[in-house]
Amino acid sequence: MWRVARSAASTFRRTRRLSTAISAPCIVHKRGADILHDPWFNKDTGFPMTERDRLGLRGLLPPRVISFEQQYDRFMESFRSLEKNTEGQPDSVVSLAKWRILNRLHDRNETLYYRVLIDNIKDFAPIIYTPTVGLVCQNYSGLFRRPRGMYFSAKDKGEMMSMIFNWPSTQVDMIVLTDGSRILGLGDLGVQGIGIPIGKLDMYVAAAGINPQRVLPVMLDVGTNNQKLLEDPLYLGLRQPRLEGEEYLSIVDEFVEAVHARWPKAVVQFEDFQAKWAFETLDRYRKKFCMFNDDIQGTAGVALAGLLGTVRAQGRPLTDFANQKIVVVGAGSAGLGVLKMALQAVSRMTGPSADPHFFLLDKNGLITKDRKDIDPAALPFAKAHHEIEGLGLQEGAGLAEVVKKVKPHVLLGLSGVGGIFHEEVLRAMKESDSVRPAIFAMSNPTNNAECCPVDAFKLAGEDIVFASGSPFANVDLGNGKIGHVNQANNMYLFPGIGLGALLSGARNISDTMLEAAAECLASYMSDDEINRGILYPSIDDIRDITAEVGAAVLRAAVAEDLAEGHGDVGVRELQHMSKEETIEHVRQNMWYPVYGPLVHE
Numbered sequence: 001m002w003r004v005a006r007s008a009a010s011t012f013r014r015t016r017r018l019s020t021a022i023s024a025p026c027i028v029h030k031r032g033a034d035i036l037h038d039p040w041f042n043k044d045t046g047f048p049m050t051e052r053d054r055l056g057l058r059g060l061l062p063p064r065v066i067s068f069e070q071q072y073d074r075f076m077e078s079f080r081s082l083e084k085n086t087e088g089q090p091d092s093v094v095s096l097a098k099w100r101i102l103n104r105l106h107d108r109n110e111t112l113y114y115r116v117l118i119d120n121i122k123d124f125a126p127i128i129y130t131p132t133v134g135l136v137c138q139n140y141s142g143l144f145r146r147p148r149g150m151y152f153s154a155k156d157k158g159e160m161m162s163m164i165f166n167w168p169s170t171q172v173d174m175i176v177l178t179d180g181s182r183i184l185g186l187g188d189l190g191v192q193g194i195g196i197p198i199g200k201l202d203m204y205v206a207a208a209g210i211n212p213q214r215v216l217p218v219m220l221d222v223g224t225n226n227q228k229l230l231e232d233p234l235y236l237g238l239r240q241p242r243l244e245g246e247e248y249l250s251i252v253d254e255f256v257e258a259v260h261a262r263w264p265k266a267v268v269q270f271e272d273f274q275a276k277w278a279f280e281t282l283d284r285y286r287k288k289f290c291m292f293n294d295d296i297q298g299t300a301g302v303a304l305a306g307l308l309g310t311v312r313a314q315g316r317p318l319t320d321f322a323n324q325k326i327v328v329v330g331a332g333s334a335g336l337g338v339l340k341m342a343l344q345a346v347s348r349m350t351g352p353s354a355d356p357h358f359f360l361l362d363k364n365g366l367i368t369k370d371r372k373d374i375d376p377a378a379l380p381f382a383k384a385h386h387e388i389e390g391l392g393l394q395e396g397a398g399l400a401e402v403v404k405k406v407k408p409h410v411l412l413g414l415s416g417v418g419g420i421f422h423e424e425v426l427r428a429m430k431e432s433d434s435v436r437p438a439i440f441a442m443s444n445p446t447n448n449a450e451c452c453p454v455d456a457f458k459l460a461g462e463d464i465v466f467a468s469g470s471p472f473a474n475v476d477l478g479n480g481k482i483g484h485v486n487q488a489n490n491m492y493l494f495p496g497i498g499l500g501a502l503l504s505g506a507r508n509i510s511d512t513m514l515e516a517a518a519e520c521l522a523s524y525m526s527d528d529e530i531n532r533g534i535l536y537p538s539i540d541d542i543r544d545i546t547a548e549v550g551a552a553v554l555r556a557a558v559a560e561d562l563a564e565g566h567g568d569v570g571v572r573e574l575q576h577m578s579k580e581e582t583i584e585h586v587r588q589n590m591w592y593p594v595y596g597p598l599v600h601e
């Protein structure tokens with residue numbers, strides 16, 4: 001461990017466990033300036049003299065060696081002065097300035113970057129992840145300086161098997177893949193959507209301790225239907241409409257085959273695909289290799305954990321979940337994913353004849369069996385005439401009418417439409433049949449949230465439980481009470497799902513593994529927290545919750561006989577681990593950023 005001369009102002013956290021602090025020597029195949037220009041190995045002025053000698057760095061750096069802690073403090077000081085200097089400027093200017101300073105560090109020195117990210121995750125997640133990542137994607141072609149990740153375009157057909165070998169890392173464990181067709185609630189951003197896989201993988205490194213040398217953000221550029229981008233002279237993607245049908249699928253197939261030829265055990269997360277391709281690709285690949293769709297499956301688990309927390313917050317037994325009236329607004333990949341998992345949970349509680357009280361709306365209002373050309377995925381949740389006639393509802397009923405007549409326990413938005421939980425809707429939630437109504441405004445980024453928490457607490461009442469997809473500050477209710485704002489975001493699950501799948505060596509990711517993840521998150525919170533309306537852990541604890549979720553997923557894979565082991569830990573060894581041993585095993589396998597010795601080969 002390096003020597004730590006702590007300055008009073010330092011926010012640097014000492015390494016918690018010696019085991020993670022002592023890192024094995026890392027073999028580099030580069031020397032001199034090539035190392036300084038490689039963010040995986042670069043330590044900037046932190047290279048000790050012995051390494052400068054060994055690696056041909058003498059003379060390429062100023063003579064004084066600066067410690068990791070000093071570098072850390074220097075960066076944080078620059079960050080804080082940037083905050084001060086941009087005070088009063090528009091939010092978007094400040095957010096992009098913060099993103100730029102972090103991105104420059106990411107480009108230069110990954111060890112330092114991930115250390116500041118981990119130690120300041122609460123402040124930095126909103127920059128590298130939602131909401132700022134959305135703004136970054138919208139402006140990506142203008143912000144682009146250096147490439148990150150890989151780009152496979154429709155023009156690369158037939159070439160992908162060789163292209164995959166252009167990636168410099170010999171081992172890849174985790175891939176996040178998008179086609180840019182539905183980036184957060186911002187629509188089709190084409191190639192600019194690469195910001196999302198980058199942000200998600202930053203969360204993988206920070207939360208799950210995936211080694212940053214083993215992550216790969218990927219953009220599948222099959223064109224865009226965003227006219228503004230097609231006309232933008234700086235747009236960096238293919239200037240053509242999106243491929244459709246078999247042409248589209250053949251590109252995804254080719255990419256998937258190439259990846260698995262090179263890294264057969266890599267876990268692939270599909271992210272921000274428009275609903276039709278999200279469902280189709282999940283069906284197509286989920287039994288063939290280790291992949292999942294975060295928007296459908298990760299979101300579902302986080303929402304279910306929050307919904308179960310809501311039942312606890314009402315002082316009801318968990319089995320009462322089966323009686324909750326839940327209005328879901330948005331029948332896309334996320335909304336349908338949530339309802340499917342919620343239905344599975346109700347079925348486990350009440351048996352296969354479960355009859356949950358779910359109401360689903362899309363842009364055309366309440367979905368009923370009378371809907372023409374109904375999406376088959378929405379059919380199980382479409383209301384039959386007899387189920388709603390007593391309420392005076394019919395096909396296509398608007399949101400305010402549905403909320404007034406149903407008096408739901410929970411109103412959950414995954415519509416991507418900012419502000420649709422307007423005053424009339426929120427006031428109607430005050431008449432909910434629940435003593436503790438819940439409002440989940442889960443759409444991202446901030447401006448796309450269905451409502452803001454201030455309005456929710458003001459109009460729906462102080463007793464509500466509130467969650468949003470992007471971060472908002474808690475609400476001062478003005479009477480000494482605080483309205484707690486939860487962040488119902490799939491970031492609480494996807495890192496653990498990926499990590500558990502990876503360390504188990506699972507052949508694929510089953511519903512049981514996903515349920516284990518959701519249950520783990522749901523049971524993480526104490527009764528006291530739940531009573532205070534706190535449904536999810538603080539993001540400061542994201543590494544801890546991810547270790548637990550990872551272990552739960554790993555154990556489920558082992559129990560289901562899907563595990564094949566990982567590295568030198570075989571299935572037998574995994575089978576013999578207790579729950580606590582599994583959690584410790586997962587923790588021990590989490591990468592932590594320290595400057596390890598570099599040895600040239």
Ligand SMILES: NC(=O)C1=CN([C@@H]2O[C@H](COP(=O)(O)OP(=O)(O)OC[C@H]3O[C@@H](n4cnc5c(N)ncnc54)[C@H](O)[C@@H]3O)[C@@H](O)[C@H]2O)C=CC1
Nearest residue numbers: 184185275331332333334362363415416443444469489490
């Ligand atoms: N908090 C979280 O962890 C997550 C949040 N999301 C957010 O959920 C949103 C939706 O994502 P997807 O389901 O993948 O999108 P999608 O495009 O597949 O679905 C959107 C749905 O909203 C419906 N909709 C549109 N306008 C509406 C209106 N005025 N009233 C009622 N429904 C309306 C559409 O008909 C469609 O069914 C996005 O903003 C995304 O950022 C998605 C995944 C995770």
Ligand SMILES: CC(=O)C(=O)O
Nearest residue numbers: 184272295444489490
């Ligand atoms: C959080 C997330 O995955 C989304 O908004 O799409």
Ligand SMILES: [Mg+2]
Nearest residue numbers: 184271272295
């Ligand atoms: Mg997403």
